[in-house]
Amino acid sequence: MSDKIISKMFETLGKEKVDYADIRLENSHMTVIKTVNGKVEESITGIESGIGLRILKEGVWGFSCGPVESGSDIVKMALQANRLNLRNKTQDIKLAEVKTIQDKFEGAQKKKLHDVGFDKKIELTMEADKAQEDERIKSRTSFYREVLRKMVLETTEGTIIEYNVPYVMMYGLSVAREESETIEGRSRIGHLGGLEVFDFRSPTEIGEKAKERALEGLKSPKVKSGRYPVVLDGTINHLFAHEAAGHSAEGDFVQTAGVLKGKLEKRVAAPIVNLIDDGSLQESTGIKTFGYLKYDDEGVPGQKTYIIKNGILETYLNDRSTAAYFELKPTGNSRAEAYNVPQIVRMTNTYISPASNPMKPEELLEQIKNGFLLMQGGGGQVDPIKGTFNFGVAELYEIKNGEVGKRYRPTTLAGNTLETLNKITGISPEMENPLDSIGFCGKDGQSAPVGVSGGWLAVKSIVIG
Amino acid sequence: MTENDLNVKIKKAIDIGLKHAKKEGASHCEGYGVNQKAYNLELEKNKPKHSIGIQHGLSFRVIAQQAKGFAYTSSFGEEDIKYTVNLAIQNAKTKKPDPDLMGFPDPKEATHKLDVDKKLLEIEADGAADLFEEIHVDKLPSDIFFLQSMGFFGMGETFLKNSQGIDLHDQDAGYGLGLAYLSTHGFPNYDFHIEGARKLGSINTKQLGIKAIDKVLEIAKPRTLSISGEYPIIISPDGSYGIMGGLFNVLNRLLHGDKASRGETVFADKIGDLIANENFTMIDDPLDPDMVTSASYDGEGVPTEQTKLIENGVLQTYYLDTYYGNKLNMESNGKASRGGFLGGNPVKSPPSIGSFATKIEPGDSSLDEMISETQEGFMLKNFMGIHMSDLSSGRFAVTGSGWYIKKGEIKYPVQDISISGTIPDLLLKIDMISKERVRGLMSEVPYLRVSQLSVAAKKLDFKLRFGIKVLKAMIKLGLAKNPFI
Numbered sequence: 001m002s003d004k005i006i007s008k009m010f011e012t013l014g015k016e017k018v019d020y021a022d023i024r025l026e027n028s029h030m031t032v033i034k035t036v037n038g039k040v041e042e043s044i045t046g047i048e049s050g051i052g053l054r055i056l057k058e059g060v061w062g063f064s065c066g067p068v069e070s071g072s073d074i075v076k077m078a079l080q081a082n083r084l085n086l087r088n089k090t091q092d093i094k095l096a097e098v099k100t101i102q103d104k105f106e107g108a109q110k111k112k113l114h115d116v117g118f119d120k121k122i123e124l125t126m127e128a129d130k131a132q133e134d135e136r137i138k139s140r141t142s143f144y145r146e147v148l149r150k151m152v153l154e155t156t157e158g159t160i161i162e163y164n165v166p167y168v169m170m171y172g173l174s175v176a177r178e179e180s181e182t183i184e185g186r187s188r189i190g191h192l193g194g195l196e197v198f199d200f201r202s203p204t205e206i207g208e209k210a211k212e213r214a215l216e217g218l219k220s221p222k223v224k225s226g227r228y229p230v231v232l233d234g235t236i237n238h239l240f241a242h243e244a245a246g247h248s249a250e251g252d253f254v255q256t257a258g259v260l261k262g263k264l265e266k267r268v269a270a271p272i273v274n275l276i277d278d279g280s281l282q283e284s285t286g287i288k289t290f291g292y293l294k295y296d297d298e299g300v301p302g303q304k305t306y307i308i309k310n311g312i313l314e315t316y317l318n319d320r321s322t323a324a325y326f327e328l329k330p331t332g333n334s335r336a337e338a339y340n341v342p343q344i345v346r347m348t349n350t351y352i353s354p355a356s357n358p359m360k361p362e363e364l365l366e367q368i369k370n371g372f373l374l375m376q377g378g379g380g381q382v383d384p385i386k387g388t389f390n391f392g393v394a395e396l397y398e399i400k401n402g403e404v405g406k407r408y409r410p411t412t413l414a415g416n417t418l419e420t421l422n423k424i425t426g427i428s429p430e431m432e433n434p435l436d437s438i439g440f441c442g443k444d445g446q447s448a449p450v451g452v453s454g455g456w457l458a459v460k461s462i463v464i465g
Numbered sequence: 466m467t468e469n470d471l472n473v474k475i476k477k478a479i480d481i482g483l484k485h486a487k488k489e490g491a492s493h494c495e496g497y498g499v500n501q502k503a504y505n506l507e508l509e510k511n512k513p514k515h516s517i518g519i520q521h522g523l524s525f526r527v528i529a530q531q532a533k534g535f536a537y538t539s540s541f542g543e544e545d546i547k548y549t550v551n552l553a554i555q556n557a558k559t560k561k562p563d564p565d566l567m568g569f570p571d572p573k574e575a576t577h578k579l580d581v582d583k584k585l586l587e588i589e590a591d592g593a594a595d596l597f598e599e600i601h602v603d604k605l606p607s608d609i610f611f612l613q614s615m616g617f618f619g620m621g622e623t624f625l626k627n628s629q630g631i632d633l634h635d636q637d638a639g640y641g642l643g644l645a646y647l648s649t650h651g652f653p654n655y656d657f658h659i660e661g662a663r664k665l666g667s668i669n670t671k672q673l674g675i676k677a678i679d680k681v682l683e684i685a686k687p688r689t690l691s692i693s694g695e696y697p698i699i700i701s702p703d704g705s706y707g708i709m710g711g712l713f714n715v716l717n718r719l720l721h722g723d724k725a726s727r728g729e730t731v732f733a734d735k736i737g738d739l740i741a742n743e744n745f746t747m748i749d750d751p752l753d754p755d756m757v758t759s760a761s762y763d764g765e766g767v768p769t770e771q772t773k774l775i776e777n778g779v780l781q782t783y784y785l786d787t788y789y790g791n792k793l794n795m796e797s798n799g800k801a802s803r804g805g806f807l808g809g810n811p812v813k814s815p816p817s818i819g820s821f822a823t824k825i826e827p828g829d830s831s832l833d834e835m836i837s838e839t840q841e842g843f844m845l846k847n848f849m850g851i852h853m854s855d856l857s858s859g860r861f862a863v864t865g866s867g868w869y870i871k872k873g874e875i876k877y878p879v880q881d882i883s884i885s886g887t888i889p890d891l892l893l894k895i896d897m898i899s900k901e902r903v904r905g906l907m908s909e910v911p912y913l914r915v916s917q918l919s920v921a922a923k924k925l926d927f928k929l930r931f932g933i934k935v936l937k938a939m940i941k942l943g944l945a946k947n948p949f950i
Binding site for chain 1 (some may be wrong): 471491504506508509510511512513514515516517519520521524532534536537538539540541545549552553555556559560561563590591596598612613641647652653654655676691693719723727728729779810813814815817849852853855856857858860862863864866880883885902907919920921922923925
């Protein structure tokens with residue numbers, strides 16, 4: 001049925017003389033389960049189907065979306081959107097050349113999402129809930145989400161890719177309370193694959209970790225707000241690489257403004273810094289990554305991209321249009337959350353690795369001497385124009401004479417991207433477990449699964465609290 | 466398929482679903498359908514990114530074996546509808562029975578119906594684009610550059626029918642327009658101004674760009690400071706409920722009835738307690754005639770109402786839907802929300818507690834008085850990191866921008882100012898509330914001064930500051946291109 005719909009739409013578009021078009025016909029399945037204090041608070045299953053059409057005509061895009069049954073209306077709306085864009089056109093959009101692909105992007109599942117019943121998934125979520133039980137825990141939340149992204153991408157150039165990509169994630173959120181003091185503890189995992197993710201870390205372990213973080217946080221003192229030298233673990237390496245540095249390097253952002261604009265081939269970080277986005281990284285430490293892409297949503301293969309190499313800005317992250325604009329190569333970073341939104345430039349698996357002088361974590365602690373060790377980053381926000389960022393940190397430890405000491409309450413860290421990139425004084429090369437670094441990154445109202453953890457970083461100074 | 470055909474399909478599909486749910490043993494069923502058209506207009510610097518889409522779909526919420534189930538679909542075939550209802554029933558049956566579940570709401574006529582602007586409902590893409598183009602300003606002050614503009618026009622229909630007899634067919638329309646400008650005076654800084662309305666003509670399109678430019682001029686040439694300690698902070702309306710980071714959204718979450726019933730918020734069991742300054746009154750107003758989020762009925766068909774959540778500093782009630790109203794021995798105040806204009810496709814999640822439009826009553830100080838009575842402190846807005854706040858205790862640590870105040874005067878704009886504390890403490894430390902209120906996309910609130918908050922900030926590295934000065938000099942001499950534009 002999908003073949004017929006797409007052929008008919010392309011036939012109409014042929015008469016309209018469009019230069020390029022891509023159609024994404026989607027029929028994805030989602031399940032969400034949320035338990036609170038031993039009770040299923042929310043359980044959702046759904047089928048998301050529809051068509052997204054993007055056309056390039058007279059040098060501008062036209063994007064539209066709608067129900068599968070409305071192919072001809074969708075074509076009309078895309079042409080209408082194209083005409084609106086023509087009204088504001090100042091320059092031609094061009095697309096970098098790519099090879100056409102006819103292939104499948106099939107995410108392997110050892111324990112298939114569809115083979116496991118809804119009741120079993122509730123059971124798994126309940127396991128994470130039960131593990132959080134403690135008289136000091138006032139509220140327990142466990143959250144399970146699976147997405148089976150089923151989509152066909154067809155372009156007028158001849159690319160046809162079938163996507164069948166499963167994602168699973170789970171998190172636990174414990175709220176501990178003692179008198180008027182409350183504190184949250186979080187833990188999460190996820191990967192691109194099936195339910196075998198729980199063979200690596202069970203729901204019980206997720207729940208226990210969230211509980212432990214809340215209880216430890218409750219008895220720990222608050223850190224005094226201020227500037228400190230720090231060591232950041234692999235999860236915060238990823239968070240910084242993604243939020244602060246990565247977003248600033250997204251080609252569509254840079255076309256508008258941003259701290260990395262006009263800095264290609266210039267030094268933007270300490271010489272020991274490599275900033276990498278790697279959509280081709282299928283596994284890390286034996287675990288499937290959340291940001292793996294065989295192909296992006298323009299049909300460009302996922303790939304390893306050195307955004308910064310030896311401290312020098314090598315490239316931006318590109319889709320086909322930003323690649324043509326900057327005269328760079330497409331980097332396989334064009335993604336859309338679903339059929340109803342256009343593709344934009346997104347990251348995949350992003351981290352910082354040492355360009356030279358790799359150090360061990362204990363050497364980083366020794367180098368910082370006195371400061372803080374920040375572990376388990378969560379959430380994050382960046383202003384890529386001003387170059388400022390703000391992250392959450394679940395575990396905070398004092399570093400005294402190069403040794404890890406007293407634990408402090410969860411807090412936040414804030415800084416400036418360029419300044420922090422230049423204040424990195426040491427990097428360890430060992431990638432940490434990617435399970436902790438999964439997330440759904442938000443941009444322009446769209447979310448995309450991203451990863452991955454990296455090694456530890458030493459930074460001369462950063463604002464905590 | 467025309468829009469009307471789609472409406473007929475949705476109505477028919479809801480009827481099929483309700484009938485099928487009954488046959489399959491569901492004690493209650495609710496069907497919800499959406500057919501909305503949206504023009505999303507965007508100009509990113511010189512790159513037009515307009516798009517047009519139909520947002521469609523159906524969801525079913527059922528009660529079976531005394532438990533709730535929910536499923537959605539965007540396919541309208543009879544088999545798909547029945548499959549979706551079966552999923553919702555299966556979903557309910559896998560849960561334990563919930564003794565607090567009393568059923569879905571009964572029909573009740575809304576006493577206050579909101580008008581729908583027919584002209585907006587029928588606006589064509591070109592008409593929307595005409596309005597969008599009007600907001601742009603041709604001549605810009607020096608060192609001010611256009612960054613981005615956006616417009617959204619949403620219009621369409623929603624259908625809600627349940628087994629208790631609620632049968633609503635709602636037509637609605639709203640639009641919003643906004644722009645961002647960048648200042649390259651000193652370190653680059655930018656600001657955004659957006660307005661929303663339910664009636665065409667409510668937004669003064671010619672003034673919108675000028676307002677955005679004024680906002681960015683006010684924060685041009687920001688400085689960074691090395692400072693830490695306790696300081697008075699004036700939180701601007703953009704800082705409390707602005708779309709670029711409103712700190713008081715944390716307060717709204719702390720007042721959700723579901724959190725209160727589970728003891729998950731510091732305000733649980735605090736109804737009747739003084740929780741804020743005695744002049745602080747906060748209202749949720751879904752009936753504002755021209756706010757994009759306004760609605761006569763909530764997401765489960767209960768008539769909406771203006772609700773005083775905090776009156777003269779005393780907590781009066783929580784945001785409540787039918788289920789949690791019953792659980793807390795209270796009544797729903799119509800706060801079940803399904804998202805919508807700004808929240809993605811509303812069929813994808815069951816109704817859950819949310820706010821419509823927050824209003825804070827004006828105080829008795831002028832903004833000038835608030836500034837002149839501040840010896841040393843900050844006026845802040847556009848906070849980053851709000852989503853990392855602790856939504857149980859209300860603890861926050863956020864980074865904002867704004868102005869440094871010394872000896873009762875605004876000295877200069879600042880950025881990267883981190884403030885931390887807890888919402889309960891902040892509410893009690895509010896010592897001045899302005900007479901002036903500013904209307905935002907989903908709020909209408911005054912300036913609020915907090916007597917003391919913990920502040921930490923770090924001056925930007927010398928090398929970076931020096932680098933920018935050198936770059937500016939090179940741009941003036943024509944030796945370098947301005948990389949920020």
